[in-house]
Amino acid sequence: MKRKSIIPGFGISFGITISILSIVVLIPLCSLVVFTSKLSFSEFLYTVTRPRVMSGYYVSISTALVASLINAVMGMILAWILVRYDFPGKRFIDGIIELPFALPTAVAGISLTHMTTTNGWVGKFFYDLFGIRIAYTRLGITVALIFIGIPFVVRSVQPVLEKIDIQYEEAAYIMGADSGTTFRKVIFPELLPALISGFTLAFARCIGEYGSVVFIAGNTPYETEIAPLLIMSELQEFDYSAATSIALVMLAIAFVILSVNALLQASVSRRVNGLA
Amino acid sequence: MKKRLLSVLLTGALAVSSLTACGTAAVSASGASGTSNAEGTEEKPVIELTNVSYDPTRELYAAYNEVFEAYYEENFGQRVEVTQSHGGSGKQALEVANGLEADVVTLALEGDVQVVSDAGLIDAGFTSEFDLDSSPYTSTIVFLVRSGNPKGIYDWSDLIREDVGVITPNPKTSGGAMWNYLAAWYFFEQQGQSEEEILDSIRKLYGNVVVLDSGARGATTSFVENKQGDVLLAWENEAFLSLKEYPGEYEIVVPSVSILCQPTVAVVDEVAEKHGTTDVATEYLRYLYSNEAQDIEAQNFYRPSNTEIYNNYVFTADSNTITEIPEDGRWINDNITLTDINHFGGWQEARAKHFADGAYFDQIYEQ
Amino acid sequence: MDIRKENRILKWVLIIISFVFLAVFLILPLIYIIVTAFRDGLSGYIKGITDEYALKATGLTIKATIIAVLVNTIFGLAAAWCITKYSFKGKKILSTFIDLPVTVSPIIAGLIYVLTFGRQGALYKYLDPLGIKIIFAVPGIVLATVFVTFPFISRELIPILTAQGTDEEEAAALMGAGTFTIFRKVTLPHVKWALLYGVVLCTARAMGEFGAVSVLSGHLRGKTNTLPLYIELLYQGYDFTGAFAASSILVIMAIIVLVLRLILEHKGKKELDVSRR
Numbered sequence: 001m002k003r004k005s006i007i008p009g010f011g012i013s014f015g016i017t018i019s020i021l022s023i024v025v026l027i028p029l030c031s032l033v034v035f036t037s038k039l040s041f042s043e044f045l046y047t048v049t050r051p052r053v054m055s056g057y058y059v060s061i062s063t064a065l066v067a068s069l070i071n072a073v074m075g076m077i078l079a080w081i082l083v084r085y086d087f088p089g090k091r092f093i094d095g096i097i098e099l100p101f102a103l104p105t106a107v108a109g110i111s112l113t114h115m116t117t118t119n120g121w122v123g124k125f126f127y128d129l130f131g132i133r134i135a136y137t138r139l140g141i142t143v144a145l146i147f148i149g150i151p152f153v154v155r156s157v158q159p160v161l162e163k164i165d166i167q168y169e170e171a172a173y174i175m176g177a178d179s180g181t182t183f184r185k186v187i188f189p190e191l192l193p194a195l196i197s198g199f200t201l202a203f204a205r206c207i208g209e210y211g212s213v214v215f216i217a218g219n220t221p222y223e224t225e226i227a228p229l230l231i232m233s234e235l236q237e238f239d240y241s242a243a244t245s246i247a248l249v250m251l252a253i254a255f256v257i258l259s260v261n262a263l264l265q266a267s268v269s270r271r272v273n274g275l276a
Numbered sequence: 277m278k279k280r281l282l283s284v285l286l287t288g289a290l291a292v293s294s295l296t297a298c299g300t301a302a303v304s305a306s307g308a309s310g311t312s313n314a315e316g317t318e319e320k321p322v323i324e325l326t327n328v329s330y331d332p333t334r335e336l337y338a339a340y341n342e343v344f345e346a347y348y349e350e351n352f353g354q355r356v357e358v359t360q361s362h363g364g365s366g367k368q369a370l371e372v373a374n375g376l377e378a379d380v381v382t383l384a385l386e387g388d389v390q391v392v393s394d395a396g397l398i399d400a401g402f403t404s405e406f407d408l409d410s411s412p413y414t415s416t417i418v419f420l421v422r423s424g425n426p427k428g429i430y431d432w433s434d435l436i437r438e439d440v441g442v443i444t445p446n447p448k449t450s451g452g453a454m455w456n457y458l459a460a461w462y463f464f465e466q467q468g469q470s471e472e473e474i475l476d477s478i479r480k481l482y483g484n485v486v487v488l489d490s491g492a493r494g495a496t497t498s499f500v501e502n503k504q505g506d507v508l509l510a511w512e513n514e515a516f517l518s519l520k521e522y523p524g525e526y527e528i529v530v531p532s533v534s535i536l537c538q539p540t541v542a543v544v545d546e547v548a549e550k551h552g553t554t555d556v557a558t559e560y561l562r563y564l565y566s567n568e569a570q571d572i573e574a575q576n577f578y579r580p581s582n583t584e585i586y587n588n589y590v591f592t593a594d595s596n597t598i599t600e601i602p603e604d605g606r607w608i609n610d611n612i613t614l615t616d617i618n619h620f621g622g623w624q625e626a627r628a629k630h631f632a633d634g635a636y637f638d639q640i641y642e643q
Numbered sequence: 644m645d646i647r648k649e650n651r652i653l654k655w656v657l658i659i660i661s662f663v664f665l666a667v668f669l670i671l672p673l674i675y676i677i678v679t680a681f682r683d684g685l686s687g688y689i690k691g692i693t694d695e696y697a698l699k700a701t702g703l704t705i706k707a708t709i710i711a712v713l714v715n716t717i718f719g720l721a722a723a724w725c726i727t728k729y730s731f732k733g734k735k736i737l738s739t740f741i742d743l744p745v746t747v748s749p750i751i752a753g754l755i756y757v758l759t760f761g762r763q764g765a766l767y768k769y770l771d772p773l774g775i776k777i778i779f780a781v782p783g784i785v786l787a788t789v790f791v792t793f794p795f796i797s798r799e800l801i802p803i804l805t806a807q808g809t810d811e812e813e814a815a816a817l818m819g820a821g822t823f824t825i826f827r828k829v830t831l832p833h834v835k836w837a838l839l840y841g842v843v844l845c846t847a848r849a850m851g852e853f854g855a856v857s858v859l860s861g862h863l864r865g866k867t868n869t870l871p872l873y874i875e876l877l878y879q880g881y882d883f884t885g886a887f888a889a890s891s892i893l894v895i896m897a898i899i900v901l902v903l904r905l906i907l908e909h910k911g912k913k914e915l916d917v918s919r920r
Binding site: 050051052113114117118119120135136214215218219220221222229232233234235236237238239242 | 364366367370373391446448449450485486487488489490494501502503504627631632633634638641642
Binding site: 005006007008009010012013014016017020021023024025026027028029030031032034035074077078080081085087089091093094095096098099100101102103104105106107108110111112114115121122143146147150159179201204205207208209210211227228231232235240243244247250251254255257258259262 | 650653654657658660661662664665667668669670671672673675676679714717718720721722724725728729730731735737738739740741742743744745746747748749750751754755756758759763764765786789790793802809812813816817821822823825826843844847848850851852853854857870871874875878886887890893894896897898900901902905
């Protein structure tokens, strides 16, 4: 028995948490398992490892990874300028970071597609100058995912950066460290947990993204067909068990990513604390 | 410890009951006008009818519902209000099977209505409930090309040329796309190709596909708005709609052979009985065969099933290219050989052979 | 001196990179939406946004958003409080489950409700006789919206409450304060701004949800079509002007929410300064 907290109200807060969690998340998720269990294990294995499905995972994961890495770098830079610098338009930028959340993914997908086709505003430029096609390629998927993932890293790094006392940096300066070293040795370790958590959330969110990607992807099998689209096509064939099987695998991927994040958080914070 | 557990359980129960209460409240509020019609006839409340249809029929049913509502009030002294739902045909079927309360379904293929029937919502034998296999109007698959037909696309054989970019939706996610695929199959079969050769031709055709959209409307947008590809395989009515919306920019090419697409309509018996709307729903579908409705269907570029009205719209000129909507409204090109789904042994067989997991359509993409 | 100069260059380089990035990925799509919305002139735009179905869809979106945000606020406060103020077994798993919805594909989110509450689902035969409709009705839309925004508020609160520790609450408890008094007098003031931010985020995301809602709405025109679904409907009906006009309603609503937050935050900071002085 752990030490009982003297703060009252555990029952009510735990009760509310668990009941809403059950209704919204846990019970519905059980349905996935129920429907999938209609398949035997070997059928399940076959369903989720067909080459077409494997390529779906690959497309989803690889584009999500690239997009989240780009967002990790840009998110750091954005958070940095928002916290440390003053410049015209700062308020405005700070305000619009959440816009990708508010814009329906379908609208985002439609406008990005229109912009990046070979005769769209941006796509024409890239196609004429470099011969690069953006829409209907994996590049297009990545573009859509970058859009979706912008807020995650910025908003997890920003509050941490705000809290870092500028005195540490000044101390480092005075002791002769140049700005690069200061950043690497003093600031970056502090930001790392937030960066990782923002990155993993963006990554996991992008793997599952459907609404915006389906417009820009072109959906060619083995090329630009994403895993969520395969779930839709299984449903279209009225094959619930196959759809839920793929869904279950994607859920497992999301769960693993979140767990890895939790582990990393624990080990990073231990290391940072150990150093300090 | 016990006390703690008790309060956990209590709040849990409270939250559950309040959530369900909120759920019922919302339902009864939104369904108020719908339930009132069951009560009495003295005030004759408006009957609500829900028609779950597929994507390209929006314009058709927007026009038809108006006419039907007027017709029904005049002849039966009863006001009816039709609520529409549109989406991919298969997805719509799935939603009805899962409890979307549609009084009638008007879907792109018999196979999709069959799914609703399989779920126990529609009594067996729905194809014989109304005339002509319960399809009051039909359509076919034609080509839409850019103005002047720069790539010289005249028939299915041109689609497998290397320099042609094709736009068609994915048969795995779109009902209409199955018709496209089967029409192409029929053409190559008519060329006397063996099954293996046909499969090879189809593989080449789909190798030319630039964007494999998830639905018919998405494909049209890729072709028309985003200017992808050289030819769009489209429902005839969709192709004419593009001609109407973008005059002078596109041409319709009618291939030598195609397939007769028979959209199927049916009353969803279980739901209609529950709502007490069976009579209205039946009349709603029956009236689709009336002269007035057949004219509306023809004006929306569906081929009417009534031969007399059909003949009023038949195209007289001797060309397979249509550059604009004929001024006299005669748009139906009869110079085309149409097969139908029975040629493929019905939907069940066609699905199993061509579109199921690991079937022909999957095989053409295997490397 | 050198360092200063280097920093100034670095500063502007970073700012320019950020501006270019945001311009391409955020602002350009916005401009595109607005330009297309006005493609048929102002009258076309006004016609688009005052359409009967557009108004109904906007109403439904606002309704679903408000209910979802309320549920999530209650949940977020309870969960954050519970996780940070007490120690119990399974805490890690609990917080992973709370985070899970953000990472679940919206398609799957919709699917699980269809499978649970739909005609083939396990609960249908109990709910249907009671006349409770969840999916293809408003409650389903609300549930899906709650799902996709599930951790937004608790995630904002947890770090702050963790940093703040439990000393103050313990002191208050020792002085005999009840749960709600402690919460209102001690905890809430600390998390006020985080809570506000969480609510803003939740609202923004709830308004725009498309994928999950699309799976279980049934698309009944004027009844279960939310604004994002209505936009898709128009878009697929070749009504690009109408679609983007409707999108601009969402953009405007989002901007109002975000500006509101900036104003409140500004006011809050001022208050804080005054009380410190």
